Amino acid sequence: MTENRARLWPLYAAGFTTAFGAHGIAASLGARGAGHGLSLWTLGVVLALYDGAEIVLKPVFGALSDRVGARPVLLGGLVAFALASLVAALAGGQDTATLALARLAQGAGASAFSPAASAMVAVLSPGRTGRAFGSYGAYKSVGYALGPLLGGVVVWLGGLTALFVVLAVLAGVVALWAAVAVPVVTPAPKQRQTLLGLARRLAEPGFWRPTLALAATTAAVSAAVGFLPVHGREAGLSALVTGAAVSVLAACTALVQPWTGRSVDRGRLPAAAGLGIGVSLAGAGLAAGAIPGLPGLLVAAVLVGSGAGLATPLGFATLAAHAPEGRLGQTMGAAELGREAGDAGGPLLVGAVATAASPAAGMVALAVLTGIAAVITFSTTTTAPS
Numbered sequence: 001m002t003e004n005r006a007r008l009w010p011l012y013a014a015g016f017t018t019a020f021g022a023h024g025i026a027a028s029l030g031a032r033g034a035g036h037g038l039s040l041w042t043l044g045v046v047l048a049l050y051d052g053a054e055i056v057l058k059p060v061f062g063a064l065s066d067r068v069g070a071r072p073v074l075l076g077g078l079v080a081f082a083l084a085s086l087v088a089a090l091a092g093g094q095d096t097a098t099l100a101l102a103r104l105a106q107g108a109g110a111s112a113f114s115p116a117a118s119a120m121v122a123v124l125s126p127g128r129t130g131r132a133f134g135s136y137g138a139y140k141s142v143g144y145a146l147g148p149l150l151g152g153v154v155v156w157l158g159g160l161t162a163l164f165v166v167l168a169v170l171a172g173v174v175a176l177w178a179a180v181a182v183p184v185v186t187p188a189p190k191q192r193q194t195l196l197g198l199a200r201r202l203a204e205p206g207f208w209r210p211t212l213a214l215a216a217t218t219a220a221v222s223a224a225v226g227f228l229p230v231h232g233r234e235a236g237l238s239a240l241v242t243g244a245a246v247s248v249l250a251a252c253t254a255l256v257q258p259w260t261g262r263s264v265d266r267g268r269l270p271a272a273a274g275l276g277i278g279v280s281l282a283g284a285g286l287a288a289g290a291i292p293g294l295p296g297l298l299v300a301a302v303l304v305g306s307g308a309g310l311a312t313p314l315g316f317a318t319l320a321a322h323a324p325e326g327r328l329g330q331t332m333g334a335a336e337l338g339r340e341a342g343d344a345g346g347p348l349l350v351g352a353v354a355t356a357a358s359p360a361a362g363m364v365a366l367a368v369l370t371g372i373a374a375v376i377t378f379s380t381t382t383t384a385p386s
Contacts, residue, residue, distance in 0.1 A: 007124050008132055010178035012139040014078065014117040017174050018110040019143025021081065021167050022050055024151030025103065046100050053107030054114070055340045062115040062333015066326055070116040070123070071184055073329075077112025078175035084109060085168035089161050102164070109171075115333040122320035122328060123185050127265070129320055134261020134313035138254045141309075145250030206322030207331065209377055210315035211338040213275040216373035217308040218339045219346025220282035223366055224249060224304045226347045228289050228297055231359040235292045242297065249301040256309025264317050274314045276378035281307030283370030290360035290367075300363075 065073040084105030091098040118136070125132035154163045228249075229242035263269040285303030288296050316335070323331040349369070350362035 007181055007183060008121060008135070010174060010181050011074075011117045011121050011124075012136055013174045013177065014074065014113050015136050015140040016143040017078070017081070017167075017171055018114050019140040020147045020150070020170070021085075021106055021110065023144050023147030024154075024163060024167070025050075025106075046096070046103055049100055049104040050107035050110070051340060051344055053104055054111045055337060055344070057108055057111035058115050058336040058340065059330070059333040061112040062119070062329040062331070062336070064112075065116045065119055065329030065333075069185060070119040070329055071178075071182055074113045074116040074120060074182065075175055075179055077109045077114070077116060078171050078178065079109075080112065081106055081109030082168045082171035082175065085164045085171060089164035089168060106167075115329060115336050118316060118332040118336070119329045120182060120185070122316075122323075122332075124183075128261075130264025130313055130317040131258065131261035133316040133320075134257040134259070134264075137257040137309075137312040137316070141250055141254040141257065145247060145254070204322070207319065207335070210271070210275060210318040211335045212373055213279050213311045213377050214315040214335060215338040215342035215345075216279045216370050216377075217282045217304075217311040217342070219342035219349075219366065220286055220304050220370055221249070221253070221308045221346075222343045223346035223350045223363065224286065224289060224300060227350050227354065227359050227363060228300060230354075231289060231292075231363070232294075232297050234359065235294075235297075237294060237297070241294065245297045245301045248298060249305040252302055252305030253309045253312075256306050257313050260310050261313045261317070264314055269314065271314060271318045272378060275311055275318070276374055278307045278309075278311030278314065279370060279374035279377050281310065283307075283367045283374055286363045286367035286370060289363045292360075 061073055061077070084102050087105075088098060088102035091102075118133075121132050121136050122129055151163055154166055158165075225246055228245055232242035232245065260269065260274065264271075264274070281303045285300045285305075285307060288303060289300030290296065291299070316332070319331055319335050320328065346366055350359070350366050353362035353365045
């Protein structure tokens with residue numbers, strides 16, 4: 001058992017790396033964009049390139065990991081991420097074109113090692129898939145939470161170049177660690193798959209119900225992280241208070257996921273109920289976020305974070321349990337696409353409604369859609385992974 005856990009630690013580190021890289025650079029560019037000569041439009045494009053690469057490439061690399069094995073895709077993605085970060089560091093982190101290409105290349109690298117790591121977590125944790133995904137998700141949440149904070153400290157000490165150096169070293173170390181500790185797993189034999197067969201499989205409740213839950217809770221987290229501080233400032237709260245609320249959200253997500261994973265493995269948390277409760281909590285948190293003042297802000301942070309902490313490990317464990325033999329990477333890559341859609345769509349919806357009305361109205365609008373997703377998730381019973 002100890003040996004199996006040792007094999008999982010580099011995969012958890014890979015999850016931390018992609019999260020830290022995404023939010024560390026994004027927050028630092030957002031805070032210092034003017035100092036780098038970036039217009040708001042250019043800043044938005046540079047930031048979107050990372051997520052855009054993930055949306056396009058995650059399903060591709062997920063399918064590739066089924067063909068050649070998840071381990072080489074994992075290692076190749078980490079090396080590509082490290083090289084992209086190193087090139088940006090050598091260029092000084094100032095040239096806009098270099099920044100854009102670096103973010104695109106980083107996103108491509110993350111698109112490879114993120115679904116490959118998810119697939120390896122499932123393969124290397126028989127009988128404890130829920131707990132393994134709970135830990136994996138918790139470390140990603142820590143990366144998301146610490147990215148802006150630690151990234152800001154590194155940029156303050158040595159500029160954006162120093163942050164790219166840190167990311168290059170981090171990805172390189174994780175790649176070496178994975179090369180030593182993660183075993184070679186022979187790809188499972190699989191039957192030829194047609195496009196019609198793929199469409200039928202993606203339409204099965206065992207795939208799209210957990211994917212819907214992952215997309216809905218990710219949208220809630222992304223929107224809450226972006227717009228709860230805006231709503232708090234409108235209520236007269238300081239940046240320190242609103243930042244603390246976002247930290248509470250991240251902490252709840254990180255703490256709830258391991259508990260959820262253990263409950264899944266012990267058969268105490270049915271899939272349909274757990275996913276539905278998680279999405280419901282996230283929707284209720286968005287609605288609470290519309291309440292002015294500190295109480296609404298804190299309640300929103302706790303509920304949204306806890307809802308994501310429930311849905312994330314349960315969703316991935318359910319996907320792993322229902323993935324056909326030889327299609328685990330493809331399944332994880334397609335599910336990650338759903339998460340990325342939620343990550344981008346949640347803030348877009350809230351921002352559009354907030355522009356027309358207010359941030360509170362935007363969060364209520366997303367809360368309504370999240371509530372609908374919760375009803376749909378509850379409506380079909382999905383067998384819990386064993």
